[in-house]
Amino acid sequence: MDLSFYTxxxxxxxxxxxxxxxxLIIPAAGCGxxxxxxxxxxxxxxxxxxxxxTNAYSALFRGTPLVVQLFVLYFGLPNIGxxxxxxxxxxxxxxxxxxxYHSEYIRGGLLSIKRxxxxxxQALGFSTFKTMVHIIVPQAIxxxxxxxxxxxxxxxxYSSLAYIITCIELTGEGKxxxxxxxKFTEVFLFIGLYYLIMVTVTTVGLKWLEKKLYIPxxxxx
Amino acid sequence: xxNVSKILGGKEILxxxxxxxxxxxxxxxxxxxxxxxxxxxxxxxxxxPPDSGRILLEGKDVHIHNKQExxxxxxxxxxxxxxxxxxxxxxxxDNVTIALRKVKKINKSDAKKxxxxxxxxxxVADKADLYPAQLSGGQKQRVSIARALAMDPKIMLxxxxxxxxxPELIGEVLAVILKLAKGGMTMLMxxxxxxxxxxxxxxxxxxxxGKIIEQGRPTDLMDPxxxxxxxxxxxxxxxxxxxxx
Numbered sequence: 001m002d003l004s005f006y007t008x009x010x011x012x013x014x015x016x017x018x019x020x021x022x023x024l025i026i027p028a029a030g031c032g033x034x035x036x037x038x039x040x041x042x043x044x045x046x047x048x049x050x051x052x053x054t055n056a057y058s059a060l061f062r063g064t065p066l067v068v069q070l071f072v073l074y075f076g077l078p079n080i081g082x083x084x085x086x087x088x089x090x091x092x093x094x095x096x097x098x099x100x101y102h103s104e105y106i107r108g109g110l111l112s113i114k115r116x117x118x119x120x121x122q123a124l125g126f127s128t129f130k131t132m133v134h135i136i137v138p139q140a141i142x143x144x145x146x147x148x149x150x151x152x153x154x155x156x157x158y159s160s161l162a163y164i165i166t167c168i169e170l171t172g173e174g175k176x177x178x179x180x181x182x183k184f185t186e187v188f189l190f191i192g193l194y195y196l197i198m199v200t201v202t203t204v205g206l207k208w209l210e211k212k213l214y215i216p217x218x219x220x221x
Numbered sequence: 222x223x224n225v226s227k228i229l230g231g232k233e234i235l236x237x238x239x240x241x242x243x244x245x246x247x248x249x250x251x252x253x254x255x256x257x258x259x260x261x262x263x264x265x266x267x268x269x270p271p272d273s274g275r276i277l278l279e280g281k282d283v284h285i286h287n288k289q290e291x292x293x294x295x296x297x298x299x300x301x302x303x304x305x306x307x308x309x310x311x312x313x314x315d316n317v318t319i320a321l322r323k324v325k326k327i328n329k330s331d332a333k334k335x336x337x338x339x340x341x342x343x344x345v346a347d348k349a350d351l352y353p354a355q356l357s358g359g360q361k362q363r364v365s366i367a368r369a370l371a372m373d374p375k376i377m378l379x380x381x382x383x384x385x386x387x388p389e390l391i392g393e394v395l396a397v398i399l400k401l402a403k404g405g406m407t408m409l410m411x412x413x414x415x416x417x418x419x420x421x422x423x424x425x426x427x428x429x430x431g432k433i434i435e436q437g438r439p440t441d442l443m444d445p446x447x448x449x450x451x452x453x454x455x456x457x458x459x460x461x462x463x464x465x466x
Contacts, residue, residue, distance in 0.1 A: 119268055120306035120365075124320040124372060125296035127288065134323050139310045215310050217354025 010177055010187060014194060017173030021198075024087070024159045024169060028094035029152045035095065036102020036148070037141065041132060043103055044110040054103070061100035066158055069093050074165040086167035090159075098155050105147030109140035142218045149206040156198050170194055227260055227271050234260045236431040237274070242376065242409060247402045249418045249439075250411040251454065252428035258411040259303075261428065262378045265409070266298040267291060278375065296324060299369030299377040303384050305361040307353040313340065313364045314349040317371050325372070339367035343397045359390030363397055370401075377401070379410035415455050419443060427451045 042054045061069065074089040084092065113136055121131040141148075163172025171191055178187035227235040234257050242248055250258045263269040265276055267285055275282055283294045307316050317336035321327045327335070340346040343363040345356075353361055362382055369377060382398065383391040395417055402408060402421055412418065418425060418439055425442050427435040427450055435442060435451050442451040 114306075116302060116304055116306035117308060119263075120300075120302065120308065121320075122268060123266055123295055123298070123300035124368070125292045125294075125324045126320065127292055130323055134319060135308055135310075139308075142310065215354075216352040217309055 005181065005183070009181065010174075010190060013173040013177050014170060014190060017168065017170035018194060020087075020162075020167070020169040020173075021156075021159055024091055024094060024162055024167070025156055025198075028091055028098055028159070029155055031095045032098025032151070032155065033102050033148060035099040036151075037106050037137060039099055040103035040106025040140075040144075041110065041137065044107045045132070058100045058103050061097050062104070066093065066097050066161055067164060069097060070161060070165050086162070086165050089165055090162035090167040090169075094155060094159060094162075097158075098151060101151045101154070102144075102148055105144040105151065106140055108147070109142075109144030110136060112143050113139050139218075142213055142215065145206075145210055145213065149203075149210075152206070153199050153202060156202060157195060160195070227264055227269060234431050235264065235271070238428075238431070238433055239274075240409075240426065240433065242407055244407055245405045246423050247406075247408045247410070247421055248424045248426055249422040250409065250426050250428055251413065251418065251451065252434075253454070256428045257431040258428050259380055262300070262380050262409065262411060265378055266295050266300055268300075292324070296320075296372050297375045299372060299374030301362070301365055301369060301377065301379040301382045303381040305353070305358070305365045305385070307356075307361050307365055307368075309353050312350050312352050313345060313356065313360075313367075316353070316364055317368045320368065321371055335371055336367070339371045340364065342370065342400075343367045344393070357390060358386045359393045362386065362394045366394075366397055366401075376407040376409065379408060379412070381411050381413070383412065383414060413458060415458050418455075425451055427454070 039054050039057065042050050043058065046054060070090060070093045073084060073093050074086065077084060077089075117135055117139070118131060121135045122128075126135065159169060160171035162169050163175065166172075168176070174187045174191040178184045181187075227233075238257070238261060240248075240261075250261065252258055260269060264271045267276075267283070270285060278294065278297060283290060285291045307313075308319065311319060314333065314336055317339055318329070318332040321332035321335060322329060337346060337349065340349055343366050345360050345363050345367070348356060348360055348364070353364075356364065366382075379398065383394050386394060391414070395414065398408075398410070399417075399421065422439050424437060425435070425439050426433055427442070429450070435449055441447060442449045443455055445452060
């Protein structure tokens with residue numbers, strides 16, 4: 001077995017790719033969740049027009065393949081004079097897609113909150129906005145957390161689509177090496193292992209977060 | 222309140238109801254379920270905005286289209302719910318402090334001090350760190366009373382505060398309400414606790430089908446010779462209670 005292929009070619013390339021993957025995944029997860037909360041809230045309690053718009057957004061991004069979305073962002077937008085770098089296009093695509101999925105989990109969490117929580121806050125003089133920020137959303141997020149965690153794990157894996165629009169991340173780097181040395185099996189097993197490690201670390205992190213946010217009465221422990 | 226009406230789902234729930242409370246009054250709303258008691262209470266602080274009529278607090282009208290004015294008004298009207306409605310994600314202490322901090326903009330340590338005073342008043346200061354899911358019904362309702370009191374309300378609306386409680390827990394909540402009444406709090410309370418009504422209420426207001434049918438002092442209305450709806454209603458409740466015993 002040629003060990004130098006691994007130590008000198010594959011691993012350095014994959015590590016480089018891993019960095020790019022993390023630069024996609026981490027901001028996409030953070031922004032995706034942030035916008036997902038806002039969009040999910042608007043979908044659940046917004047005025048009818050806002051609700052229709054945000055529902056349409058969610059239907060569009062949950063209803064079309066991510067590859068198509070990335071192609072439109074990278075190859076389609078230049079037609080109307082908007083040029084995005086491969087990295088920006090990929091990141092934007094992931095945020096848009098992830099927000100749409102998060103919004104669905106958040107919406108479900110919001111709908112599970114009893115109406116009395118709203119009445120109690122309003123009776124104390126909370127504005128609608130403050131009621132959402134301080135009372136309803138903190139509860140909804142706890143209820144939505146397992147679903148949102150699931151979405152982050154999906155995100156880690158669909159980030160591998162970035163290389164299709166020439167943003168060379170983990171899968172992209174691996175594919176270049178695999179093609180060059182014609183070692184598809186070894187390379188893709190390694191790539192798989194990298195993703196498995198990322199997902200495992202994330203799962204542990206999410207467990208920790210769930211524990212940290214745990215409040216008696218929310219879920220079973 | 223003057224001539225308050227409300228139509229919900231095509232049904233007239235409140236039919237031009239007028240009611241007056243003086244400072245320090247404890248008036249009790251009784252009557253069959255579906256008679257409009259709950260709707261009436263929720264109209265007073267605009268949780269359910271009335272279709273017509275006016276609500277005056279210390280002679281002043283509220284313009285509900287001015288949101289700030291509405292929020293300010295609600296701060297002066299405490300509300301206690303049948304099913305407590307404590308904020309499930311906050312412990313007992315934070316249930317009381319959150320409105321002080323976020324609505325009244327009081328700093329954290331002052332809010333905490335004030336909250337502890339109120340929790341102490343209702344006898345649950347030792348439960349300050351516990352979450353609603355860890356409290357009994359009676360404790361939850363007492364925390365919710367502390368939460369309302371901390372806002373310094375001018376009047377308290379109580380919507381069947383003991384109806385969701387086990388019989389042995391009713392006493393501890395009634396004792397707190399009694400203390401409030403003796404302290405001169407103005408209160409309007411819907412309840413089925415006849416004994417409580419008889420001894421404490423300044424006035425009974427009997428509601429049925431969206432209207433106030435009878436209104437007066439408990440001794441007058443509950444007199445068997447008076448032949449009132451109140452008397453019939455209360456004796457039925459009493460019979461029921463005795464059956465249970």
